[in-house]
Amino acid sequence: MYDDRQCVARVLQGDKEAYGYIIEKYMNRIYAILFRMLYNKQDAQDLTQECFIRAYQCLDKYNETGSFASWLYRISVNLCLDELRKRKHITLLNVDDYILKDTLTPEDQVIRTEEILHINQGIDRLPNKYKIILVLRYSSELSYEEISEVLHIPVSTTRIRLHRAKKKLRAILESNGIGGKVNEVHTY
Secondary structure, three states, X not given: OOOHHHHHHHHHOOOHHHHHHHHHHHHHHHHHHHHHHHOOHHHHHHXXXXXXXXXXXXXXXXXXXXXXXXXXXXXXXXXXXXHHHHHOOOXXXXXXXXXXXXXXXXXXXXXXXXXXXXXXXXXXXXXXXXXXXXXXHHHOOOOHHHXXXXXXXXXXXXXXXXXXXXXXXXXXXXXXXXXXXXXXXXXX
């Protein structure tokens, strides 16, 4: 139909159908980011809806020099960070995503589940600025440049935070006796 900037201009002129196009285009991506950070379908759905409401209310503040997608992701990340501050818990790895039940013995499934639970507990102990970098990079598979744009930080800061996040997570896991397991899970 239209590119993002054209849709934004049309919405600002009163064309609500153009905003429907934006929602349709980005809804699944926003939901996926939020679900990967919260691992709760209802919370992810609620925050996705809230993201589009906030974006609509603030659409006149969108700066057309930046990517609309990054601006929208930033709104979703801010909403998610607010939610995480309330609950102090994040689950980056979903056990079902990393256990191939058809190929593992029941004993191996239990071991793998425990490893993933330990990794998630380690992630819970990280500051939010490291949690969010891990989610955006490994769960949402955003590039360093995209993360930089979403978080409004330089690419070099993105790289440094990601390195520090992995280093801190590795240290946490090693203190729990499972440090080597970080590299075994594809996400890291």
